[in-house]
Amino acid sequence: MRCLLLTLLCILTAQSASADYYTHFIRYKAEPDFSRIVISWEELRGERGVDHMHANPELYATQGDYLTRGQYGGSKEITQVEKMDGHEVKTVITIRYPRGHGRGGACSWNDIKVFFDGELQLDSPMGYNHRHSMTVSKVTIHVQDESIKANSRDFITGEHYHFIKHSKGKVLSLPKKNTK
Amino acid sequence: MRRTILPLLFLASFSYSSAEAYTYLIRYEAEPEFSRIVISWDELRGALGVDHMRDNLDTYEAKGVYDTHLFAKKTKTITKVENMDGHEVKTVIKIQYPQATGFGGAGSWNYVKVYFDGALAVDVPFGYNHYTSITVSKVIVYVDDEMITATWRDTYSTQEYHFPSSHDEGEVFRLPQR
Numbered sequence: 001m002r003c004l005l006l007t008l009l010c011i012l013t014a015q016s017a018s019a020d021y022y023t024h025f026i027r028y029k030a031e032p033d034f035s036r037i038v039i040s041w042e043e044l045r046g047e048r049g050v051d052h053m054h055a056n057p058e059l060y061a062t063q064g065d066y067l068t069r070g071q072y073g074g075s076k077e078i079t080q081v082e083k084m085d086g087h088e089v090k091t092v093i094t095i096r097y098p099r100g101h102g103r104g105g106a107c108s109w110n111d112i113k114v115f116f117d118g119e120l121q122l123d124s125p126m127g128y129n130h131r132h133s134m135t136v137s138k139v140t141i142h143v144q145d146e147s148i149k150a151n152s153r154d155f156i157t158g159e160h161y162h163f164i165k166h167s168k169g170k171v172l173s174l175p176k177k178n179t180k
Numbered sequence: 181m182r183r184t185i186l187p188l189l190f191l192a193s194f195s196y197s198s199a200e201a202y203t204y205l206i207r208y209e210a211e212p213e214f215s216r217i218v219i220s221w222d223e224l225r226g227a228l229g230v231d232h233m234r235d236n237l238d239t240y241e242a243k244g245v246y247d248t249h250l251f252a253k254k255t256k257t258i259t260k261v262e263n264m265d266g267h268e269v270k271t272v273i274k275i276q277y278p279q280a281t282g283f284g285g286a287g288s289w290n291y292v293k294v295y296f297d298g299a300l301a302v303d304v305p306f307g308y309n310h311y312t313s314i315t316v317s318k319v320i321v322y323v324d325d326e327m328i329t330a331t332w333r334d335t336y337s338t339q340e341y342h343f344p345s346s347h348d349e350g351e352v353f354r355l356p357q358r
Contacts, residue, residue, distance in 0.1 A: 021325065031229075033229070034224050035226050035228045036226075044214050044216065045322040046323070049216060049325075052215075137318075137331065142225035144228045145225035147225055171300050171302065171303050
């Protein structure tokens with residue numbers, strides 16, 4: 001009887017549990033028409049998208065989408081050089097894959113360096129950085145304008161998650177207020 | 181003498197001035213392979229990129245890229261519908277172009293609404309909003325995950341500009357700032 005009850009309890013508990021399914025990647029995109037280079041931190045959520053990305057990392061890497069999870073340990077360095085409007089822009093992205101040793105080991109540690117005409121101009125973490133508790137979500141190099149813009153947010157503000165299944169008719173509105 | 185000095189003063193003043201060429205775009209991208217829809221706020225800087233955008237508005241609109249700083253136009257409403265992984269996602273983007281009548285009239289006023297399977301799920305200002313002083317820079321609809329994220333920042337934090345040649349000579353742009 002006790003065994004039966006325990007088994008039933010176990011099944012019922014497991015039924016309502018579901019893992020959060022997500023991954024992250026860094027997207028590098030040169031847009032010579034707009035005289036800019038955009039490096040962004042992207043998130044994928046849901047089994048279909050995540051599984052598709054994890055099944056095709058090499059294919060997406062050739063398109064400039066670099067998966068930052070999906071493997072443990074090791075690192076990858078990506079160097080991209082663009083010649084645009086009389087300038088040379090070298091971007092070095094370093095991805096250190098999750099190591100799983102605690103202290104942020106569940107996340108990747110990524111860095112970005114930008115050399116503009118040979119000189120180091122940007123040196124920053126990219127994506128979520130556990131040590132600084134910040135997320136650098138986008139770096140834009142406006143080549144002809146000779147300017148660089150970086151967007152970052154801390155861990156408390158700047159991003160809202162809205163789960164449709166659990167929203168019970170509430171609408172995601174900003175600045176934060178419930179419309180229903 | 182005064183006639184010589186005045187034009188010289190005029191020329192000297194203008195030799196140092198240069199107009200900032202920039203514009204803002206809203207980009208709509210459906211990525212069915214990743215089961216997501218991304219709506220983002222993008223900046224273009226420099227005469228070359230801005231002029232290229234202005235010369236090819238229709239080409240970029242066909243690709244889902246909309247210039248929000250077109251003066252002398254009033255409003256534009258863009259409706260996109262995607263059927264993905266058994267769900268219908270309707271996105272309505274409204275761009276109210278700059279009216280230049282003060283009170284934030286130099287900027288556009290933009291709004292995004294997302295209907296998930298017919299029900300309104302997102303209703304936010306988009307890009308820089310003068311009234312609320314916040315910039316909503318990205319909305320992502322994860323269709324298969326039935327989840328939406330919105331990324332925003334306020335006026336004082338989280339965006340830094342670095343001008344290597346003109347203002348920040350020799351300095352390296354580092355984050356976090358120190």
